[in-house]
Amino acid sequence: MGILGKILLVLNLLALGGFGFLAVQDWKGRQTIAAAGIRHVLLVNGLPLDGGTDPVPPRVAAGSDDFADFAATELPFRVEVGPKAVETISPELLYVYFAGSGAPGAGGIDLAGPAPVTSQLAEVRRVYALVKAHVDGLDGAAKASTAAGFLLLQAESIEDRTEYQTLLAARNGDELARRLYLRFDRVLNPPALPDLSALTPENTLAKATELRSGGVKDEHERRVRAAHLLVHLDSGAGWQKRTMLVVGLKRYVRTVVEQTLRFRDMAARVEQQAAADQDRFVGEYAQLRGLAIEKTQIANNMRQDRARLEQQVQKDEEFVELRQTQLKELQDQLAKLKAEVDLLLARQYLTEQQLFEVQREVGLTLEAIYGLEADLGAKERARYGAK
């Protein structure tokens, strides 16, 4: 081989190496661009509803020994990117994706944070575990307050919200926790739609209630429910940011708008209820006012009757007092008369006694006179009769 051939050989080998290097750089650049693109798509459309591998393998720092294996790991992850579908992704993509999620909340439980998940249901399961552990660790008023805090924003009707508020007022933490867990279960294990083929007038209401209570028609409805559940677990900025990453901006906006409309309807219902409260109040108030007017009239009449009767009683008392005075005067008069009569009788008795003594004396004297007259007569006849 001539010198020219050897030079060409070396140049060819260098060119081959250069092309190889450029190809690797191009592949890496394409991977990076594709990852950025997938993250953009995910941010718009959200994570897949289900599937993937949980938990995501622990992150390995770039440059460490295991990084090559980590970077080469492929997680099942189906996402539509334009006309194509990506079937697997690197865990590093998810770590980078969730690195921008919100900071943990300031409350008693950290729902937010950068922990990656591969699907929306995986996020629901992760949060469910956190919420359940937190709520079950409480009791009494704290349990009720915490469970209600998660539930009140979830309410889709004023009836649900009122029930939650009533349970909270009653400090029924167990029931509130049950209803909270039921919301998670409805998303994670949605019941099948009821069979509506055998619909009869008798079972229509029951079937409608069954239909409303849980069954889902398709994946879209499951996404809607998952998004509603996640978005309204916590209103903190950190959690909301993470929820946007999980459900996607489109679904997030729709969910927030739908709940905003529900809140508007609920507020309108509350205002209607306030008006109904007022109607009830006005009715009862008018009834009480009528009753009060009627009773005022009765009370006035009763007061007059009472006054009249009290006056009558006073007159009766005065008359009784008059009679008592009259009786006392008569009794005094009678006593005085009796005393006088008794005195007269006593005097009469004494007088009669004295008269009796005098008459007796007179009688005795008369008897003595009769004796003396007889004696005198006899002596005179004896002396002067012979003459």
Add this chain to the structure above:
Amino acid sequence: MTFLGKLLVFLCLILGVGVGVMSAAVYTHRPPWFEPVPEGVDKGNSPVVFAQLTAEIDGQGKAAGAASASWGRQYVALAAAEKTRDDRREKMFGKTGLLALARGPMTHKVGDPAFFNLPEDEAARLLNLDDRKDVVKGPDAKPLQPTGLLEAAIAADTQTIIEQAKKSLELRLQQKTLGEQVVLTETRVLKQRVIRENQQNEAAYLASFEVNVAEQRETVVRRRDQLLRRLAIFGGPKQ
């Protein structure tokens, strides 16, 4: 040129053509991420270009911000409506509310107003429950009192009337008894007066009789003394 040189030149040609084809393929099948936003999209295809995705993310981000703000406002409005309703319910139906006041709490002072003509807010069409200047007057032209207080007053008056009626009846009976006693005592007084009059007459009679008897005693004593003097002539009365 040796055979080896010719072979290398041929391989370089093949490799060069291959690299050129690959480069053309890579270029023609480059990812569309940096393409400009397409004017139209076929049905079923979602073009993925950064410009479009960024625009959509920006748009959705702004929509999310607006939706969150609206959500917050509506939630505040809902909470405010609930609070307003709760406050109004408390003012209407609560323990210290208007209905409770109308029924009559134990602490209500007699004479204090219990009913009010509440003005209606024309805009909200709700009664102003705090404006209690217009007091409802009763038939007696005084502030209308709570029904409970009136019922208590009626009950107390009824009880008083029952007691007074009972007392009046007792007094009437007492009057009757006293009347009978007065009549009886008057009769006795009259009888005592008759007795006293008779006694006085008797005393007068006895007084005159006493004089007669005294005269009679003096007479018989004088007669006895006369007889004794005459008998003294005959030696005295017979022993």
